[in-house]
Amino acid sequence: MKIATYNVNGVIGRLPVLLKWLEEDMPDVVCLQELKTTDAKFPRKELEKAGYGAIWHGEKSWNGVAILARGQEPQLTRKGLPGDPDDSHSRYIEAAIDGILVGALYLPNGNPAPGPKFEYKLAWFRRLHDYAAELLELDIPVVLAGDYNVMPTDLDVYKPERWLDDALFRPEVRRAYADLVAQGWTDAVRHLHPGERIYTFWKYWRNSFERDAGLRIDHFLLSPAIAPSLKTASVVRSPRGWEHTSDHAPVMIELKLSKRVGDD
DNA sequence: ATGCCCTCGCCTCGAGGA
Numbered sequence A: 001m002k003i004a005t006y007n008v009n010g011v012i013g014r015l016p017v018l019l020k021w022l023e024e025d026m027p028d029v030v031c032l033q034e035l036k037t038t039d040a041k042f043p044r045k046e047l048e049k050a051g052y053g054a055i056w057h058g059e060k061s062w063n064g065v066a067i068l069a070r071g072q073e074p075q076l077t078r079k080g081l082p083g084d085p086d087d088s089h090s091r092y093i094e095a096a097i098d099g100i101l102v103g104a105l106y107l108p109n110g111n112p113a114p115g116p117k118f119e120y121k122l123a124w125f126r127r128l129h130d131y132a133a134e135l136l137e138l139d140i141p142v143v144l145a146g147d148y149n150v151m152p153t154d155l156d157v158y159k160p161e162r163w164l165d166d167a168l169f170r171p172e173v174r175r176a177y178a179d180l181v182a183q184g185w186t187d188a189v190r191h192l193h194p195g196e197r198i199y200t201f202w203k204y205w206r207n208s209f210e211r212d213a214g215l216r217i218d219h220f221l222l223s224p225a226i227a228p229s230l231k232t233a234s235v236v237r238s239p240r241g242w243e244h245t246s247d248h249a250p251v252m253i254e255l256k257l258s259k260r261v262g263d264d
Numbered sequence B: 001a002t003g004c005c006c007t008c009g010c011c012t013c014g015a016g017g018a
Helices: A015-025 A044-049 A116-137 A171-181 A187-191 A207-209
Strands: A002-007 A029-033 A052-057 A063-071 A075-079 A090-099 A098-106 A142-147 A218-223 A229-233 A251-255
Touching: A002 A015, A002 A098, A002 A142, A002 A218, A015 A044, A029 A142, A044 A052, A052 A171, A063 A090, A063 A098, A090 A187, A098 A116, A116 A142, A116 A171, A187 A218, A187 A229, A187 A251, A218 A251
Parallel strands: A002 A029, A098 A142
Antiparallel strands: A002 A251, A029 A063, A052 A063, A075 A090, A090 A098, A142 A218, A229 A251
Protein backbone atom coordinates (compact mmCIF):
# COMPACT_ATOMS: atom_id res chain seq x y z
CA MET A 1 0.00 0.00 0.00
CA LYS A 2 1.32 3.39 -1.05
CA ILE A 3 0.40 6.40 1.08
CA ALA A 4 1.40 9.90 0.03
CA THR A 5 1.24 13.39 1.46
CA TYR A 6 1.24 16.40 -0.83
CA ASN A 7 0.91 20.10 -0.09
CA VAL A 8 -0.59 21.16 -3.43
CA ASN A 9 -0.67 24.93 -2.75
CA GLY A 10 -4.13 25.39 -4.24
CA VAL A 11 -6.04 22.30 -5.38
CA ILE A 12 -7.99 24.15 -8.10
CA GLY A 13 -5.01 25.69 -9.82
CA ARG A 14 -2.98 22.53 -9.23
CA LEU A 15 -5.53 20.04 -10.52
CA PRO A 16 -3.69 19.23 -13.81
CA VAL A 17 -0.47 18.54 -11.91
CA LEU A 18 -2.27 16.53 -9.24
CA LEU A 19 -4.13 14.38 -11.77
CA LYS A 20 -1.00 13.77 -13.81
CA TRP A 21 0.88 12.66 -10.72
CA LEU A 22 -1.96 10.40 -9.52
CA GLU A 23 -2.02 8.71 -12.90
CA GLU A 24 1.75 8.23 -12.90
CA ASP A 25 2.31 6.94 -9.37
CA MET A 26 -1.13 5.57 -8.48
CA PRO A 27 -0.85 6.04 -4.72
CA ASP A 28 -3.53 4.18 -2.74
CA VAL A 29 -4.03 6.97 -0.21
CA VAL A 30 -3.20 10.67 -0.53
CA CYS A 31 -3.24 13.35 2.15
CA LEU A 32 -3.56 16.82 0.62
CA GLN A 33 -2.85 20.17 2.24
CA GLU A 34 -3.43 23.80 1.30
CA LEU A 35 -6.54 23.23 -0.78
CA LYS A 36 -7.17 26.99 -0.67
CA THR A 37 -10.78 26.58 -1.67
CA THR A 38 -14.23 26.12 -0.22
CA ASP A 39 -15.94 22.77 0.32
CA ALA A 40 -18.32 23.55 -2.54
CA LYS A 41 -15.51 24.07 -5.04
CA PHE A 42 -13.50 20.95 -4.15
CA PRO A 43 -12.92 19.02 -7.43
CA ARG A 44 -14.71 15.87 -6.31
CA LYS A 45 -15.89 14.82 -9.76
CA GLU A 46 -12.49 15.17 -11.40
CA LEU A 47 -10.87 13.06 -8.68
CA GLU A 48 -13.67 10.52 -8.87
CA LYS A 49 -13.09 10.27 -12.61
CA ALA A 50 -9.42 9.59 -11.84
CA GLY A 51 -10.51 6.72 -9.61
CA TYR A 52 -10.34 8.32 -6.17
CA GLY A 53 -12.88 8.68 -3.43
CA ALA A 54 -12.34 11.73 -1.24
CA ILE A 55 -13.19 13.52 1.95
CA TRP A 56 -12.21 17.13 2.48
CA HIS A 57 -12.28 20.06 4.88
CA GLY A 58 -12.03 23.29 2.94
CA GLU A 59 -11.86 26.98 3.69
CA LYS A 60 -12.02 30.04 1.47
CA SER A 61 -8.56 31.09 0.21
CA TRP A 62 -6.49 29.42 2.90
CA ASN A 63 -5.54 26.11 4.44
CA GLY A 64 -7.76 23.11 3.70
CA VAL A 65 -7.01 19.37 3.91
CA ALA A 66 -8.30 16.27 2.17
CA ILE A 67 -7.81 12.51 2.02
CA LEU A 68 -8.09 10.54 -1.21
CA ALA A 69 -8.40 6.76 -1.51
CA ARG A 70 -8.02 4.86 -4.76
CA GLY A 71 -11.05 2.76 -5.61
CA GLN A 72 -12.89 3.43 -2.38
CA GLU A 73 -14.41 6.05 -0.13
CA PRO A 74 -12.37 7.07 2.92
CA GLN A 75 -14.49 6.61 6.04
CA LEU A 76 -14.48 9.97 7.80
CA THR A 77 -13.62 9.70 11.49
CA ARG A 78 -12.83 13.32 12.35
CA LYS A 79 -12.85 16.83 10.92
CA GLY A 80 -10.81 19.39 12.84
CA LEU A 81 -8.30 18.89 15.62
CA PRO A 82 -9.89 18.68 19.08
CA GLY A 83 -8.97 21.01 21.92
CA ASP A 84 -10.14 24.45 20.76
CA PRO A 85 -13.71 25.02 19.56
CA ASP A 86 -12.75 28.58 18.53
CA ASP A 87 -10.14 27.41 16.03
CA SER A 88 -11.78 27.98 12.66
CA HIS A 89 -8.86 26.93 10.43
CA SER A 90 -9.29 23.78 8.32
CA ARG A 91 -6.12 21.93 9.23
CA TYR A 92 -7.03 18.38 10.19
CA ILE A 93 -9.08 15.58 8.71
CA GLU A 94 -9.02 11.87 9.48
CA ALA A 95 -10.36 8.69 7.93
CA ALA A 96 -10.29 4.93 8.27
CA ILE A 97 -8.99 3.19 5.14
CA ASP A 98 -8.26 -0.53 4.94
CA GLY A 99 -7.96 -0.82 8.69
CA ILE A 100 -5.59 2.13 9.01
CA LEU A 101 -6.45 5.42 10.70
CA VAL A 102 -5.08 8.15 8.47
CA GLY A 103 -4.79 11.71 9.81
CA ALA A 104 -3.98 14.49 7.33
CA LEU A 105 -2.69 17.65 8.93
CA TYR A 106 -1.50 21.10 7.98
CA LEU A 107 0.29 22.62 10.93
CA PRO A 108 0.31 26.44 11.09
CA ASN A 109 3.29 28.23 9.57
CA GLY A 110 3.73 30.52 12.59
CA ASN A 111 5.64 33.41 11.05
CA PRO A 112 6.44 36.03 12.06
CA ALA A 113 7.94 34.80 15.31
CA PRO A 114 7.51 35.84 18.00
CA GLY A 115 3.91 37.02 17.73
CA PRO A 116 0.29 35.82 17.79
CA LYS A 117 0.76 33.57 14.75
CA PHE A 118 3.66 31.84 16.43
CA GLU A 119 1.61 31.42 19.61
CA TYR A 120 -1.16 29.87 17.53
CA LYS A 121 1.34 27.44 16.04
CA LEU A 122 2.62 26.38 19.45
CA ALA A 123 -0.92 26.03 20.78
CA TRP A 124 -1.88 23.91 17.76
CA PHE A 125 1.19 21.78 18.37
CA ARG A 126 0.13 21.23 22.00
CA ARG A 127 -3.32 20.14 20.87
CA LEU A 128 -1.76 17.77 18.34
CA HIS A 129 0.50 16.40 21.06
CA ASP A 130 -2.48 15.65 23.31
CA TYR A 131 -4.57 14.15 20.56
CA ALA A 132 -1.70 12.05 19.19
CA ALA A 133 -1.21 10.58 22.67
CA GLU A 134 -4.86 9.53 22.64
CA LEU A 135 -4.38 7.85 19.28
CA LEU A 136 -1.41 5.88 20.57
CA GLU A 137 -3.48 4.59 23.46
CA LEU A 138 -5.80 2.94 20.94
CA ASP A 139 -2.93 0.64 19.96
CA ILE A 140 -4.02 0.53 16.33
CA PRO A 141 -2.34 1.32 12.99
CA VAL A 142 -2.21 5.12 12.67
CA VAL A 143 -0.52 7.30 10.08
CA LEU A 144 -0.26 11.04 10.76
CA ALA A 145 0.84 12.64 7.51
CA GLY A 146 1.12 16.18 6.34
CA ASP A 147 2.87 19.50 6.26
CA TYR A 148 4.17 19.94 9.80
CA ASN A 149 5.92 23.21 8.97
CA VAL A 150 8.91 22.04 11.01
CA MET A 151 12.44 21.14 10.02
CA PRO A 152 13.24 18.66 12.82
CA THR A 153 17.05 18.98 12.71
CA ASP A 154 19.94 20.76 10.96
CA LEU A 155 20.00 17.92 8.46
CA ASP A 156 16.58 19.00 7.23
CA VAL A 157 17.57 22.52 6.17
CA TYR A 158 19.72 23.73 3.31
CA LYS A 159 21.31 26.48 5.41
CA PRO A 160 20.35 26.01 9.07
CA GLU A 161 22.09 29.18 10.23
CA ARG A 162 19.70 31.29 8.15
CA TRP A 163 16.61 29.73 9.68
CA LEU A 164 17.38 29.94 13.38
CA ASP A 165 14.79 32.64 14.12
CA ASP A 166 12.20 31.34 11.70
CA ALA A 167 8.94 29.87 12.98
CA LEU A 168 9.70 26.63 11.11
CA PHE A 169 12.98 26.08 12.88
CA ARG A 170 12.96 27.89 16.22
CA PRO A 171 13.98 25.72 19.19
CA GLU A 172 10.44 25.69 20.65
CA VAL A 173 9.09 24.16 17.44
CA ARG A 174 11.85 21.63 16.99
CA ARG A 175 11.34 20.62 20.60
CA ALA A 176 7.59 20.26 20.07
CA TYR A 177 8.20 17.95 17.12
CA ALA A 178 10.79 15.92 19.04
CA ASP A 179 8.40 15.62 22.00
CA LEU A 180 5.65 14.42 19.70
CA VAL A 181 7.84 11.77 18.08
CA ALA A 182 9.08 10.70 21.52
CA GLN A 183 5.57 9.59 22.41
CA GLY A 184 6.35 6.53 20.35
CA TRP A 185 5.92 7.62 16.73
CA THR A 186 8.26 6.72 13.87
CA ASP A 187 9.34 9.47 11.48
CA ALA A 188 9.14 7.23 8.40
CA VAL A 189 11.48 9.10 6.06
CA ARG A 190 14.15 9.74 8.68
CA HIS A 191 13.86 6.21 10.06
CA LEU A 192 14.74 4.64 6.70
CA HIS A 193 17.23 7.32 5.69
CA PRO A 194 19.24 8.39 8.73
CA GLY A 195 21.91 10.95 8.00
CA GLU A 196 20.63 11.66 4.49
CA ARG A 197 19.78 15.14 3.21
CA ILE A 198 16.18 14.93 2.05
CA TYR A 199 13.94 17.87 1.23
CA THR A 200 10.23 18.11 0.49
CA PHE A 201 9.89 21.85 -0.15
CA TRP A 202 11.80 24.37 -2.23
CA LYS A 203 10.89 28.05 -2.50
CA TYR A 204 9.73 29.29 -5.87
CA TRP A 205 12.43 31.95 -5.67
CA ARG A 206 15.97 31.93 -6.90
CA ASN A 207 15.92 28.53 -8.55
CA SER A 208 15.77 26.84 -5.17
CA PHE A 209 14.79 23.48 -6.61
CA GLU A 210 17.54 23.50 -9.23
CA ARG A 211 20.07 24.34 -6.50
CA ASP A 212 18.43 21.85 -4.11
CA ALA A 213 18.14 24.61 -1.52
CA GLY A 214 15.24 23.01 0.29
CA LEU A 215 13.56 22.09 3.55
CA ARG A 216 12.15 18.82 4.90
CA ILE A 217 8.83 19.82 6.42
CA ASP A 218 6.35 17.20 5.16
CA HIS A 219 6.41 14.17 7.42
CA PHE A 220 4.88 10.77 8.12
CA LEU A 221 4.52 9.65 11.71
CA LEU A 222 3.66 5.98 12.18
CA SER A 223 2.21 4.37 15.27
CA PRO A 224 3.96 1.27 16.70
CA ALA A 225 1.21 -0.97 15.36
CA ILE A 226 2.12 -0.09 11.77
CA ALA A 227 5.76 1.02 11.87
CA PRO A 228 7.05 -2.56 11.33
CA SER A 229 5.15 -2.62 8.00
CA LEU A 230 7.15 0.28 6.59
CA LYS A 231 9.14 -0.76 3.51
CA THR A 232 10.11 2.41 1.65
CA ALA A 233 9.87 6.18 2.13
CA SER A 234 10.84 8.70 -0.49
CA VAL A 235 10.22 12.14 -1.93
CA VAL A 236 8.71 12.11 -5.41
CA ARG A 237 10.83 14.87 -6.88
CA SER A 238 9.68 14.83 -10.50
CA PRO A 239 6.36 16.73 -10.07
CA ARG A 240 8.28 19.58 -8.42
CA GLY A 241 9.96 20.18 -11.80
CA TRP A 242 6.72 20.37 -13.79
CA GLU A 243 5.09 23.55 -15.08
CA HIS A 244 2.73 25.41 -12.75
CA THR A 245 3.63 23.11 -9.90
CA SER A 246 3.48 23.33 -6.11
CA ASP A 247 6.46 24.48 -4.06
CA HIS A 248 6.22 21.12 -2.24
CA ALA A 249 6.88 17.67 -3.69
CA PRO A 250 4.76 14.63 -2.80
CA VAL A 251 6.24 12.32 -0.18
CA MET A 252 5.39 8.64 -0.35
CA ILE A 253 5.70 5.60 1.87
CA GLU A 254 5.07 1.96 1.05
CA LEU A 255 3.65 -0.41 3.62
CA LYS A 256 3.57 -4.16 3.40
CA LEU A 257 0.52 -5.09 5.38
CA SER A 258 -0.02 -8.56 6.72
CA LYS A 259 -2.92 -10.28 5.00
CA ARG A 260 -6.19 -10.27 6.78
CA VAL A 261 -8.94 -12.85 6.61
CA GLY A 262 -10.95 -12.29 3.47
CA ASP A 263 -8.15 -10.53 1.61
CA ASP A 264 -7.22 -11.92 -1.74
C1' DA B 1 17.87 44.07 6.38
C1' DT B 2 14.85 42.94 2.57
C1' DG B 3 13.09 41.02 -1.73
C1' DC B 4 13.03 37.27 -4.52
C1' DC B 5 7.89 33.86 -6.50
C1' DC B 6 3.37 32.15 -6.34
C1' DT B 7 -1.78 31.59 -4.98
C1' DC B 8 -6.06 33.41 -3.92
C1' DG B 9 -9.66 37.04 -4.17
C1' DC B 10 -12.06 39.94 -6.61
C1' DC B 11 -10.49 43.47 -9.09
C1' DT B 12 -4.54 44.61 -10.77
C1' DC B 13 -2.64 45.13 -5.21
C1' DG B 14 -2.76 42.93 -0.60
C1' DA B 15 -2.30 38.97 2.42
C1' DG B 16 -0.10 34.86 3.30
C1' DG B 17 3.02 31.44 2.51
C1' DA B 18 7.89 29.19 4.30
